[in-house]
Amino acid sequence: MKPILPEGHLAAWRRYYPSFWRILAAIEADLAAAGLPSLSWYDALYELYLAPGRHLRMNELARSALLSRSGLTRLVDKLEKEKLIERQACPSDGRVQHAQLTDKGVEQLRKMWPVYRAGIAKYFAAHLTDAEAAQLEKSLGKVATAMEPPREAGD
Amino acid sequence: MKPILPEGHLAAWRRYYPSFWRILAAIEADLAAAGLPSLSWYDALYELYLAPGRHLRMNELARSALLSRSGLTRLVDKLEKEKLIERQACPSDGRVQHAQLTDKGVEQLRKMWPVYRAGIAKYFAAHLTDAEAAQLEKSLGKVATAMEPPREAGD
DNA sequence: GGAAGTTAGTTGCATACACAACTAATTTTA
DNA sequence: TAAAATTAGTTGTGTATGCAACTAACTTCC
Numbered sequence A, B: 001m002k003p004i005l006p007e008g009h010l011a012a013w014r015r016y017y018p019s020f021w022r023i024l025a026a027i028e029a030d031l032a033a034a035g036l037p038s039l040s041w042y043d044a045l046y047e048l049y050l051a052p053g054r055h056l057r058m059n060e061l062a063r064s065a066l067l068s069r070s071g072l073t074r075l076v077d078k079l080e081k082e083k084l085i086e087r088q089a090c091p092s093d094g095r096v097q098h099a100q101l102t103d104k105g106v107e108q109l110r111k112m113w114p115v116y117r118a119g120i121a122k123y124f125a126a127h128l129t130d131a132e133a134a135q136l137e138k139s140l141g142k143v144a145t146a147m148e149p150p151r152e153a154g155d
Numbered sequence C: 001g002g003a004a005g006t007t008a009g010t011t012g013c014a015t016a017c018a019c020a021a022c023t024a025a026t027t028t029t030a
Numbered sequence D: 001t002a003a004a005a006t007t008a009g010t011t012g013t014g015t016a017t018g019c020a021a022c023t024a025a026c027t028t029c030c
Helices: A007-033 A040-051 A057-063 A071-082 A103-127 A130-147 B007-033 B039-050 B057-062 B069-081 B103-127 B130-147
Strands: A056-058 A085-089 A095-100 B055-057 B085-089 B097-101
Touching: A007 A040, A007 A071, A007 A103, A007 B130, A040 A056, A040 A057, A040 A085, A040 A095, A040 A103, A056 A057, A056 A103, A056 A130, A057 A095, A071 A085, A071 B039, A071 B097, A085 B130, A103 B007, A103 B130, A130 B039, A130 B103, A130 B130, B007 B039, B039 B055, B039 B069, B039 B085, B039 B097, B055 B057, B057 B069, B057 B103, B069 B085, B085 B130
Parallel strands: none
Antiparallel strands: A056 A095, A085 A095, B055 B097, B085 B097
16 A cells, blocks of 8 residues: 655644644633633534524534534533523424524623634634635645545445 | 634634544544554554654653643553553653553554555545645644643743 | 652543444335 | 335443542752
8 A cells, every 4th residue: 555645745744633632722721721611512502503593403413513423412412401502303304303502502602702712813823824824724625625524435 | 802813814723623623533434444543542652663762751752642641641551551562660760651662562553554644645635735735834833833842831 | 868849650530422232213115 | 005224313331531639759948
């Protein structure tokens, strides 16, 4: 097996990988220090916030929030207990549950965003020029798009 | 709180974040499918491989391998049980343990690398031109360098 | 040199997550 | 329409990880 992995690309990966982990840990620490829940809560709430009607099926939410379905079930349990979302049975398909963002959920997003934004600014954006950010967005956009539909069947 | 986070930088973050998670999940799946251990094993073994004498203190290894000290202790337990590393008491300081890479550990790295490399190539590098990879390396290098010493005391 | 403080590593405990097995509901097939 | 296959979500179980508390060893300070 000899895949095409030029030195320069490997060097990029060797920056990409640890930078992400360290930024993530720093942001999580900031959230925890502010008495706020973790980024996985934010991700799920934010995906619902973006969705039309502010609701998604569990399956869709799992995909957007980068979780397995079982992981999503547990996360939704916690979010529902905090009344940040509500489970709603789908009238047209008895198997489907919708996760519906509540006003309290929107409020939680508003509380978390300043801390999250500050973390992105401090740990990530502060080190990039406008041009670099634009270039990064373009390059990683291609990567992200390619990975987007995490189907199991071969491409 | 109004940190400097221009739109373009936020857009870059919104690509960076999910692209990383998805690539990581794909690579981990490939490793598991090949009957190999996870990336955290690779990271730890590789850091030891790079270190002079192929050994590091637990503390140093925890930092390089992006783990908490307790997490590292548990990981080293497992690596040692597989004889991929050995714990060695430091002669000059009785508190210190060194993790020493064994030949079997080097062998494990050699088994994992082709799968890991193929994942990097397929999920990451394939979508980037040489110029983009170079630019990414430079930009994320600045980010990574800034995050590098994860000290707890305020900057 | 001995008490107090610091440092390195480990262990107890709690949490977050994935995979596989399960249940229930829908769709397909004959 | 009844059986088989598929799909959505949940639950059982195992694993990885972090934080806080702990132990042991070194350093500092008087």
